[in-house]
Amino acid sequence: MLITILIIVIVLVLIIVGYVVGIFNSLVRLRVRSEEAWSDIDVQLKRRYDLIPNLVKTVKGYAKHERKVFEKVTEARANAIKAQGVGEQEKAENMLTGALKSLFAVAENYPDLKASTNFLELQRELTDTENKIEAARRFYNANVRDLNIRIEGFPSNVVAGMFGFKKKQLFEIEESQKEAAKKAPDVDFEK
Numbered sequence: 001m002l003i004t005i006l007i008i009v010i011v012l013v014l015i016i017v018g019y020v021v022g023i024f025n026s027l028v029r030l031r032v033r034s035e036e037a038w039s040d041i042d043v044q045l046k047r048r049y050d051l052i053p054n055l056v057k058t059v060k061g062y063a064k065h066e067r068k069v070f071e072k073v074t075e076a077r078a079n080a081i082k083a084q085g086v087g088e089q090e091k092a093e094n095m096l097t098g099a100l101k102s103l104f105a106v107a108e109n110y111p112d113l114k115a116s117t118n119f120l121e122l123q124r125e126l127t128d129t130e131n132k133i134e135a136a137r138r139f140y141n142a143n144v145r146d147l148n149i150r151i152e153g154f155p156s157n158v159v160a161g162m163f164g165f166k167k168k169q170l171f172e173i174e175e176s177q178k179e180a181a182k183k184a185p186d187v188d189f190e191k
Contacts (some may be wrong), residue, residue, distance in 0.1 A: 027163070030143065034168055037136065058119045063107070187189075
């Protein structure tokens with residue numbers, strides 16, 4: 001009888017330990033996935049940073065008197081490169097996106113520039129990079145969401161607390177950019 005109780009207790013302890021190990025491993029897997037996803041964002045942001053100086057130089061050649069716009073883009077790029085952490089990076093990227101919109105608005109005033117193959121290629125590359133950043137951001141946010149849900153849910157929240165797992169911050173765009181993205185573009189074929 002005593003041996004049976006001892007076996008039952010050992011089996012229960014092994015089941016609990018196995019369950020805790022399973023939860024721990026799933027938390028580690030989700031944390032690693034979210035870190036990998038952040039790395040993907042970082043790669044695309046670096047590609048974007050490398051394209052911006054070439055774009056600025058190209059536009060600068062056509063629009064010499066638009067110095068303030070170029071300085072704003074250059075400053076926003078420098079701040080984005082220096083940003084640390086998701087929150088700071090998010091803020092810096094939102095500022096850089098706004099500065100780039102200003103740069104493209106300036107380019108609209110110069111028909112020769114809009115027809116330049118160099119400018120068009122840089123614009124295409126930057127658009128492609130922006131799309132890749134968006135995809136990487138969605139992948140990162142999905143992984144962070146899954147990790148955060150696992151950290152908050154019971155009983156995994158107990159294991160997460162025991163082993164020091166912390167929630168991660170989502171990488172989101174600014175509200176003004178969300179609103180701008182929802183608006184349909186003006187299309188005018190009479191220009």
